[in-house]
Amino acid sequence: MKEENLSVPPGKQKIVRAMRSLLEERAFETITIAEIAAEAGVTEGLLYKYFRDKRDLLHHVLKEHYEMFITQIERDLQGIDGALNKLRKIIWASIERYANHKVFARIIILETRNSAKYFETEAYALVRQFVGIVDGAIKEGLAAGAIRADLPPTLIRNTIFGAIEHSCLRRVIFNEAVSTNETSRLIADLIFNGIASRPKQERGKT
Amino acid sequence: MKEENLSVPPGKQKIVRAMRSLLEERAFETITIAEIAAEAGVTEGLLYKYFRDKRDLLHHVLKEHYEMFITQIERDLQGIDGALNKLRKIIWASIERYANHKVFARIIILETRNSAKYFETEAYALVRQFVGIVDGAIKEGLAAGAIRADLPPTLIRNTIFGAIEHSCLRRVIFNEAVSTNETSRLIADLIFNGIASRPKQERGKT
DNA sequence: CATGATAAATAAATTTTACTCACTGTATAT
DNA sequence: ATATACAGTGAGTAAAATTTATTTATCATG
Numbered sequence: 024m025k026e027e028n029l030s031v032p033p034g035k036q037k038i039v040r041a042m043r044s045l046l047e048e049r050a051f052e053t054i055t056i057a058e059i060a061a062e063a064g065v066t067e068g069l070l071y072k073y074f075r076d077k078r079d080l081l082h083h084v085l086k087e088h089y090e091m092f093i094t095q096i097e098r099d100l101q102g103i104d105g106a107l108n109k110l111r112k113i114i115w116a117s118i119e120r121y122a123n124h125k126v127f128a129r130i131i132i133l134e135t136r137n138s139a140k141y142f143e144t145e146a147y148a149l150v151r152q153f154v155g156i157v158d159g160a161i162k163e164g165l166a167a168g169a170i171r172a173d174l175p176p177t178l179i180r181n182t183i184f185g186a187i188e189h190s191c192l193r194r195v196i197f198n199e200a201v202s203t204n205e206t207s208r209l210i211a212d213l214i215f216n217g218i219a220s221r222p223k224q225e226r227g228k229t
Numbered sequence: 230m231k232e233e234n235l236s237v238p239p240g241k242q243k244i245v246r247a248m249r250s251l252l253e254e255r256a257f258e259t260i261t262i263a264e265i266a267a268e269a270g271v272t273e274g275l276l277y278k279y280f281r282d283k284r285d286l287l288h289h290v291l292k293e294h295y296e297m298f299i300t301q302i303e304r305d306l307q308g309i310d311g312a313l314n315k316l317r318k319i320i321w322a323s324i325e326r327y328a329n330h331k332v333f334a335r336i337i338i339l340e341t342r343n344s345a346k347y348f349e350t351e352a353y354a355l356v357r358q359f360v361g362i363v364d365g366a367i368k369e370g371l372a373a374g375a376i377r378a379d380l381p382p383t384l385i386r387n388t389i390f391g392a393i394e395h396s397c398l399r400r401v402i403f404n405e406a407v408s409t410n411e412t413s414r415l416i417a418d419l420i421f422n423g424i425a426s427r428p429k430q431e432r433g434k435t
Numbered sequence: 436c437a438t439g440a441t442a443a444a445t446a447a448a449t450t451t452t453a454c455t456c457a458c459t460g461t462a463t464a465t
Numbered sequence: 466a467t468a469t470a471c472a473g474t475g476a477g478t479a480a481a482a483t484t485t486a487t488t489t490a491t492c493a494t495g
């Protein structure tokens with residue numbers, strides 16, 4: 024099923040799998056090197072053969088997740104027409120990832136941004152790439168007149184990401200379920216149309 | 230200036246002040262007990278007289294900040310009429326806090342939610358209280374018809390907080406400035422009216 | 436105003452954790 | 466055969482967090 028097998032030593036794979044497995048249940052901070060090694064069935068020293076430190080391993084796990092995420096989302100956006108429809112799909116795909124991959128959600132939402140090193144990792148470079156895709160959709164919407172021109176694109180992006188992440192917070196922390204379809208539909212609706220009441224005929228579908 | 234002086238031992242005060250000061254510059258994880266003690270001019274052991282552990286100290290710092298924040302916001306909301314106007318003020322006051330109190334912003338946005346213990350602290354109880362205030366304003370808006378009734382209040386709240394926190398992320402991480410007035414105006418505008426273009430006469434001020 | 440009780444603070448010991456390093460086995464290519 | 470490169474080990478170290486025993490200061494009361 025996985026293709027990353029080639030030339031990746033079994034010990035390294037076991038370590039990464041162990042880390043993923045432990046992050047499923049607990050916070051990064053509470054996971055010790057000794058535990059990771061034990062779970063992987065490997066000695067502690069080996070971890071430092073493949074990773075600079077514990078955080079580097081965390082970043083590696085995130086990177087692997089993010090590669091799959093980006094691959095998926097690029098495919099997801101194929102054939103979708105219209106900036107708002109693209110944004111809708113981006114929202115849906117993001118929530119779908121968080122809903123079905125707790126470890127991914129935990130790392131992104133809770134465990135990375137408090138470390139300065141994160142911003143120099145390959146994982147963060149992938150995040151920037153994704154941000155570029157989103158910003159592209161927003162700019163397209165501005166150019167086409169589908170999006171109001173009096174709001175900064177960065178603010179729009181922040182609101183989208185903020186809404187998504189906050190909506191998945193309890194999923195990560197308290198293991199609550201998230202309905203991908205319903206949540207993404209509602210977030211798109213809110214961000215596209217706002218929360219203020221207005222005459223019904225004015226709240227269009229685009 | 231401060232009134233919390235009474236019966237609070239000087240050592241404890243010094244420890245809390247030291248922690249606040251260190252959090253101004255660096256991430257929680259990188260701050261050691263030895264540093265805190267040195268900065269406070271106190272021995273390491275004393276910290277454990279007043280706090281269960283390093284995180285407990287962090288939660289205490291947050292609690293003190295949050296008490297001030299809640300006091301302030303309750304005052305800020307006095308005399309404001311209309312749910313959307315209240316929400317606007319809540320957005321403004323939140324950003325104002327983050328913009329002017331980096332330590333507060335750092336703790337809330339980056340350093341708490343990754344620890345299970347946080348959700349049993351007094352600080353978190355205060356957060357719940359604040360959430361109650363916000364939810365009250367949203368419900369008021371629903372009852373009065375100022376807010377669309379087809380969006381879950383929790384989603385509205387998540388979007389507001391998400392937008393605020395993401396807009397302050399770079400302020401915390403990269404020390405960038407945040408314009409309170411402009412940012413809060415834009416966030417309120419986006420959330421109240423949405424990002425989709427629509428005929429101008431329909432985008433009301435309420 | 437001495438004194439016992441209580442709280443504040445210390446100093447050093449202990450434990451836990453992350454991380455290092457010198458080494459062993461093994462497979463492969465020369 | 467043997468050198469080389471790589472996967473993996475395991476014992477060790479240093480630094481960090483936390484505990485404990487002890488001393489110092491505070492202060493109300495007989």
